[in-house]
Structures are given as structure tokens and as C-alpha cells.
Amino acid sequence: MGRWQPGARERLEQAALDLFLEQGFTQTTVPQITARAGLTTRTFFRHFADKREVLFAGEEQVPEQVARLMAEAPPSLGPMELISEGLAPAAAKIFEGRSLDYLLRRRAAIDAEPALHERELRKFSLMAEALKQGFRDRGIDDLAAQLAAEIAVATFRIAVTRWLNQHGDPDLPATINQTLVAMRHLTNMPST
Amino acid sequence: MGRWQPGARERLEQAALDLFLEQGFTQTTVPQITARAGLTTRTFFRHFADKREVLFAGEEQVPEQVARLMAEAPPSLGPMELISEGLAPAAAKIFEGRSLDYLLRRRAAIDAEPALHERELRKFSLMAEALKQGFRDRGIDDLAAQLAAEIAVATFRIAVTRWLNQHGDPDLPATINQTLVAMRHLTNMPST
DNA sequence: TCAGTCATGACACGTCGTGTCATGACTATC
DNA sequence: GATAGTCATGACACGACGTGTCATGACTGA
Secondary structure (H helix, E strand, O other): OOOOOOOHHHHHHHHHHHHHHHHOOOOOOHHHHHHHHOOOHHHHHHHOOOOHHHHOOOHHHHHHHHHHHHHHOOOOOOHHHHHHHHHHHHHHHHHOOOOHHHHHHHHHHHHOOHHHHHHHHHHHHHHHHHHHHHHHHOOOOHHHHHHHHHHHHHHHHHHHHHHHHOOOOOOHHHHHHHHHHHHHHHHOOOOO | OOOOOOOHHHHHHHHHHHHHHHHOOOOOOHHHHHHHHOOOHHHHHHHOOOOHHHHOOOHHHHHHHHHHHHHHOOOOOOHHHHHHHHHHHHHHHHHOOOOHHHHHHHHHHHHOOHHHHHHHHHHHHHHHHHHHHHHHHOOOOHHHHHHHHHHHHHHHHHHHHHHHHOOOOOOHHHHHHHHHHHHHHHHOOOOO
16 A cells, blocks of 8 residues: 555546546646546646646657667668658557557547647657757758658658547558658659 | 827837846746836736737738738649749748847747747647648648648748848748758658 | 655745726717 | 717736645655
């Protein structure tokens, strides 16, 4: 027996997501969340920087994960090759341990609230920052590194959105491939 | 003589940007801003939805402007052609009436505060949404429209960032072209 | 047994953002 | 040139957010 009920953080995440879906993000107060989790308001803010962050915890590690995956990839791979080969494994790593149902519920909550969408965009921005640094560490020049990072993140984001809109079928790697094919097709079109 | 000092909105924007740069966004309270502008706190929130929005007012029109520019472009242009030809005029439209100095000061304030960066990302997201719809209206399929929209916004964002980092030299159209060239070069590299 | 730690509780407080009513200078109409 | 309407602002109250600070009490290690 612990001195307190263990898993406070997880209980808070669960209660928050449930309440956001039941009555909306704005209508949900932090005291409501903590009451459902059997904790106090102050404890909520010890676990999460703000009310929005409760849906994005655990994603702090994404930038490091991205950096590690890039460092481990064969140095011979060019940026577009790395994106083609690395996006699916990266996605698997990021979503590991998360059920499709959880991801769909989380998506619904975020889509219903601009403030949450804003926070999600910031997470993607941090991911792009890590990718940019990773590309630079592979010898890519600054401009190309930033472009490659933005392309990777855009592809990832679009693929995940489509995958969730289709309730997980076809699977994420297949959807990422479809998206990459469309990207190649698009960027090979005449441009001037 | 008006019944009140005219230009309340502009005075608030000016006072807010000054204070954000002087003492930081978080340290600046809305009463401080309104005191400097000679107004009351309540009036601030009549002009701006929240404290962050004071740096982004006027950008509500960007999505419509984008939609109009896209509708006016020759229907024969493919998506990549449209991006190549339309980005510079769109940027000119968006920044018209804003001095380089203002843009640099605004940039400094945003870069210093994650919360402001978050809001900026949302503005870009809305711009991407408008672009996506514009591409669809031109007969592009959903996936390609979304990809093209994200490519356009990423290119725009990166070019503007670089342009401001160089204090406006070379000029924005030239920087946009450089960025587009780098994008073409990157996406034409072998991918698998 | 005793001192240290650490997650939580309890409480105060400043700021944000909104609802609501009042004020008073302009505007249109008769 | 009265009179009613409008509209940006002022004034005030209030709930929610997020933080600083100290207390509590179950564990941990010597």
C-alpha cells in the first residue's frame, strides 16, 4: 500500500479527458477534474503546467526520441530518404502504449477546442525544432534542414489526421506511405 | 473632436508591444497596458479576445485575402505553380502598411514568449485552412490540397523568418524565391 | 527510534477574462 | 432644435486560472 492512491497523474488525465468530452474544455474547471480524481486543485498544477497540458503530457520526450532515432539512422541516407524510412517507426514510438480509442477521444477533445489545438501545434513545432537540429547534425545546411523538418512534420500530421478520420484503417504506416506518395507527386509537378 | 481620443485600438497595440519588449509578456499586466493607452482594463478586452491577441489583430482578414487571391489566379495554374507565383504577392498583401521595424519588434516579442508563439502558430494554421479550401475549389483532391497548403505555409513562414533574421535584406520576394528553390531541390532528391 | 524525503493538502493571492449596468457624446429624425 | 437611439467607454463584481508558501504525514534509511 502506498501512502496515497498511486497513479495520480493518470487519474487526472483520465478524469480530464472524460470531462472535456462530456461538457467541453471551457466548461470544465480544474476543481471538477481533481474532485473526480480524488485530489486537490493544487496537485493538478504540480503535475501539469496548465489545464491544457493534461492532454499532452508524455510528449515532452518526443523531441529527444526524434533526435535519437535520427542519430541512429545510417548517415548515408539523404533527408527525403530519412523521412520516407523514419516516419513510420517514429510514429510507432510516439504512439506506443496509446490505444486507438484513446487517440480518437483525445482527437475529438482537441478538435472541439481551439485552445487545445493551439497547444498541439506547439508540440508539433517542438518536434520540428528537434528534426531541424537532427538534420543539421547530419550535415544538412540550415535552410534545407528547416524545410525538411517542416515537410516531415506536415506529412506526419496530415497522415495521422487521415488515419484517425478513417478510425485506424488502413493502418498508420500505410497511411503515411500514401501521404508520402502524394507529397512526391505534388512536388514533382511543374512549378514555373 | 471625437467624444473619446480616437485610435484606441492602435494605442493599445503600441503600448502592449512596447511593454512586452521592455519587461516581458508575462510581467506585463493588462492594467499596465491600458494605463499607458489611457483606457480601462475592460476596454482592452473589448478590442482583443485575450492578452496575446493584441499582437495579432488585423490578421483575421488573412484567410479571406488568401481565398480571394487564389480565386483570382488563372485556373490553369497547378498547385506548385500557384505557390511559386502567389506567395510573394500574398506576403506583400499581408504585410502591407507594416514597417520592417514594427515587424522586427513584434518578432522579438513573439520569440521571447512561448505563449505568443503558440498563438502565431494558430494564425498560420488558419491560413493553411484557407489555402486548403482554395486548392479544393480549384479542383485539387483533398489530400493534395492539404499537402499543398502546408507546403505553402511552411515556405512562407520559413522565408519570413529568414528575411527578418537578415533585417530585411535581401527583400522578401527574393528570400521567398530562395526558399522555393531550396524546397524544389530538396523534394527532388531521391526518396527511397 | 529518529531525521530526511516527498507527494499531497490547505490557504492566500494576483491576474485573466466576462457579465452587466451606467454614462455621455454623437446622429438621425421630426 | 428637441428627442430618441447608438455605441464606445467606464465602473464594478465575480469566477476561474495559476503560483507561492507552509503544513502534514506516510515512507525510507541509518
